[in-house]
Amino acid sequence: MSMIKAHHLAVSYGHGDNAIKVVRDVSFEVAKGETFGLVGESGCGKSTILGALAGRNRQWNGSIEIDGEAIGQKRTRAQLAKQQLVFQDPFGSIHPRHTIGRTLLEPLEIHGKDRRQERIEKVLTDVGLPLNFRYRYPHQLSGGQRQRVAIARALILEPTILLLDEPTSALDVSIQAEILNLLKDLREREKLTYILVSHDLAVVAHLCDRVAIMQNGEFVEIASRQQLLENTVQHSYTRVLMDGSRGYVAGAHDHLRRRPRTSLPA
Amino acid sequence: MAETSDTILTVENMSVEFPTLSGVTTAVSDVSFTVGREKIGIIGESGSGKSTTGRAIMRLQPPQAIVKATRMQFEDIDLLTASEEAMRSIRGRRIAMILQDPKYSLNPVMTVGEQISETVILHERTTPQEARNRTLAMLERVNIRDPERVFDLYPHEVSGGMGQRIMISMMLIASPSLIIADEPTSALDVTVRQQVLSILDELVVERNIGLIFISHDLNLVRSFCDRVIIMYAGRIVETIAAADLDSAKHPYTRGLLNALPSLDYPRDRLEVLRRDPAWMET
Numbered sequence A: 001m002s003m004i005k006a007h008h009l010a011v012s013y014g015h016g017d018n019a020i021k022v023v024r025d026v027s028f029e030v031a032k033g034e035t036f037g038l039v040g041e042s043g044c045g046k047s048t049i050l051g052a053l054a055g056r057n058r059q060w061n062g063s064i065e066i067d068g069e070a071i072g073q074k075r076t077r078a079q080l081a082k083q084q085l086v087f088q089d090p091f092g093s094i095h096p097r098h099t100i101g102r103t104l105l106e107p108l109e110i111h112g113k114d115r116r117q118e119r120i121e122k123v124l125t126d127v128g129l130p131l132n133f134r135y136r137y138p139h140q141l142s143g144g145q146r147q148r149v150a151i152a153r154a155l156i157l158e159p160t161i162l163l164l165d166e167p168t169s170a171l172d173v174s175i176q177a178e179i180l181n182l183l184k185d186l187r188e189r190e191k192l193t194y195i196l197v198s199h200d201l202a203v204v205a206h207l208c209d210r211v212a213i214m215q216n217g218e219f220v221e222i223a224s225r226q227q228l229l230e231n232t233v234q235h236s237y238t239r240v241l242m243d244g245s246r247g248y249v250a251g252a253h254d255h256l257r258r259r260p261r262t263s264l265p266a
Numbered sequence B: 001m002a003e004t005s006d007t008i009l010t011v012e013n014m015s016v017e018f019p020t021l022s023g024v025t026t027a028v029s030d031v032s033f034t035v036g037r038e039k040i041g042i043i044g045e046s047g048s049g050k051s052t053t054g055r056a057i058m059r060l061q062p063p064q065a066i067v068k069a070t071r072m073q074f075e076d077i078d079l080l081t082a083s084e085e086a087m088r089s090i091r092g093r094r095i096a097m098i099l100q101d102p103k104y105s106l107n108p109v110m111t112v113g114e115q116i117s118e119t120v121i122l123h124e125r126t127t128p129q130e131a132r133n134r135t136l137a138m139l140e141r142v143n144i145r146d147p148e149r150v151f152d153l154y155p156h157e158v159s160g161g162m163g164q165r166i167m168i169s170m171m172l173i174a175s176p177s178l179i180i181a182d183e184p185t186s187a188l189d190v191t192v193r194q195q196v197l198s199i200l201d202e203l204v205v206e207r208n209i210g211l212i213f214i215s216h217d218l219n220l221v222r223s224f225c226d227r228v229i230i231m232y233a234g235r236i237v238e239t240i241a242a243a244d245l246d247s248a249k250h251p252y253t254r255g256l257l258n259a260l261p262s263l264d265y266p267r268d269r270l271e272v273l274r275r276d277p278a279w280m281e282t
Helices: A046-054 A077-081 A100-110 A116-126 A131-135 A143-155 A173-190 A201-207 A225-230 A236-246 B050-057 B084-090 B112-124 B128-141 B147-151 B160-172 B190-207 B218-224 B242-247 B251-259
Strands: A002-013 A020-031 A035-039 A060-066 A069-071 A083-086 A161-165 A193-198 A210-215 A218-224 B009-020 B023-035 B039-043 B066-068 B071-074 B095-098 B178-182 B210-215 B227-232 B235-241
Touching: A002 A046, A002 A193, A020 A046, A020 A060, A020 A193, A020 A210, A020 A218, A035 A046, A035 A201, A046 A060, A046 A083, A046 A161, A046 A193, A083 A143, A100 A116, A100 A131, A100 A143, A116 A131, A116 A143, A116 A173, A143 A161, A143 A173, A161 A173, A173 A201, A173 B251, A193 A201, A201 A210, A201 A225, A201 A236, A210 A225, A210 A236, A218 A225, A218 A236, A236 B190, A236 B218, B009 B050, B023 B050, B023 B235, B039 B050, B039 B218, B050 B178, B050 B210, B095 B160, B112 B128, B112 B147, B112 B160, B128 B147, B128 B160, B160 B190, B190 B210, B190 B218, B210 B218, B218 B242, B227 B242, B227 B251, B235 B242, B235 B251, B242 B251
Parallel strands: A035 A193, A035 A210, A083 A161, A161 A193, B039 B210, B039 B227, B095 B178, B178 B210
Antiparallel strands: A002 A020, A002 A060, A060 A069, A210 A218, B009 B023, B009 B066, B009 B071, B227 B235
8 A cells, every 4th residue: 555645746936937847747656664765966856855745845736645645735733744854964953952852842742742751752762862862952962863863853743654855964974874774673663654865876775665766857767676786777867876876987977078098097 | 305206295193183171182193194196085984083184284274273293294395394475385386175065165256267367376477368268278178168158157156066177177277286175076966976076087197196085985985096094083093095995904994884885785784883992092
């Protein structure tokens, strides 16, 4: 059964003549418990899709179904609580002058939930943070700990879907590994469905079952994890992105060269 | 000179310390390395002292920082005793630095062409006309298709990739013998990154100069550089040929490699780095 169904989704910013269509026409389905990746360069519209799914961006056409329920431009609180966002930069996405406890309390107040202290304690344990962290401020935490707080804030409303917008690209490699492992554990334990936006295909292949490769607001290809690992992707743009995550490929841009290289490094 | 002419920079036992209210913080401690006509990568996590090392070489550290070393030799110049005036003639002309984000490192109120020409005019005292011609040639060299048009653009009118190519042309126009590139491609998309790197690669090889490439991206450094210096908590834990990185010995290097998700060696769980306090003492 599919958890998320988007059909001919188009999203634009601005009005009238100034309207810019960022997402042109994308259709996809994400099964319950699946992790779906969105990959592409900056400006291709991947975060905009997340924004439309989360209810941040209401200027969209087409149809969205979440958990079998058709979603309109306006949603109820319960509908909004069903999917939660985790942002890229844990330094920018958490209020610097609120304690972690207060940050986690806010969604509970907005949604009028009961047993608040209990919920905060549970969610801190879930993301592997000590309970006394609720009295701390963001500047007293490391980048990885802050990203755990951001994940805790998303989880506190007990969503079924997590929308992850580059959750590890601001983190060091060793911290990235911790967060990716945590996301994997949570997915199994809480039976979550993920949509993961990233520009790094290696990260996506690690976590996702299927990946949509985006360019200029459209999908150029939907590849399975297997295809990525076996290097049997179809589209040339996907290959370019795969080379990118492997590092520098000498001569990958031969067509841009004017002169042949005279000598090679020893 | 004792060493061969292939050595451009020699650093011996360099430390950088910052006095703070709660005592002295050591950002870089006892670092020694040499740079020849090669691409050398410095890799490390945030706070490992890799950028501080790069800046200390150019004497661009904040005024309160204390840099100590037994030796810092750049070609025929002793960087420890060189006067500020001497340093000014070195910076930009003989050692150049490429920074992470062209959006912040280019002057927003000067046209691209003016900024590049400024380097030539200041360091080589050429006429504005000659500086302009050299700038146009340099812009063309970094594969900018319409140099005449780009010359008169302001930094906000160019894309990130073009901005970084402009930075490269600005840094290379005075023919330096050492380039320090501090995360030059982290702000760029992967496809643009390849372009910028191949231009940098070509120019470094063509002019036979040295490049210090500071980055946190293991895959990138491994595939781009000849040698890699791995830094942890202000110390060099290992220096290794890029091709041998897979057989690195130090547990920290191994930990970093295993923490990396990879398309070629997929694994179910990534290894989490266990930090050993002993690494701080070596």
